[in-house]
Amino acid sequence: MNMGEGSFLGTGWDFPVGVDEARGGIRLSREMADIEESIRIIIGTAKGERRMRPEFGCSLHDLVFAPNNAATASLAAHYVQDALGQWEPRIEVLEVRAEADPQDPSCLLVNVMYLVRATNDERNLVYPFYRIPGEG
Numbered sequence: 001m002n003m004g005e006g007s008f009l010g011t012g013w014d015f016p017v018g019v020d021e022a023r024g025g026i027r028l029s030r031e032m033a034d035i036e037e038s039i040r041i042i043i044g045t046a047k048g049e050r051r052m053r054p055e056f057g058c059s060l061h062d063l064v065f066a067p068n069n070a071a072t073a074s075l076a077a078h079y080v081q082d083a084l085g086q087w088e089p090r091i092e093v094l095e096v097r098a099e100a101d102p103q104d105p106s107c108l109l110v111n112v113m114y115l116v117r118a119t120n121d122e123r124n125l126v127y128p129f130y131r132i133p134g135e136g
Helices: 005-009 031-044 059-063 070-087
Strands: 011-013 028-030 091-101 104-116 121-130
Touching: 031 070, 031 104, 031 121, 059 070, 070 091, 070 104, 091 121
Parallel strands: none
Antiparallel strands: 011 028, 091 104, 104 121
């Protein structure tokens, strides 16, 4: 049995869930792609959204009506760092920064810098968080 990089990084269902027509089963996501999808799922899931796991997810969604300012950006970064620290053990979050998107005033860009523990590979992911414009 090969105990290569993938055995440490994992394999999971691809998101969104789909069929792998070549293999005739559920489409899978492997290694780095699986970690990135996991991060997006954690950030994109509001706490309480999953009925059987109400604590899973990120409090970022509490800010959907908040103004797009420095205080909201700071709170968003805190919420994302907290959620990833709790729910994604394969990474070490190095830094989370959030700032208003200069092209879209309703969008907050959340930049996550992280280290993949199994490989010491530094990675970056930008998550666009859309708030309700004109509110807050």
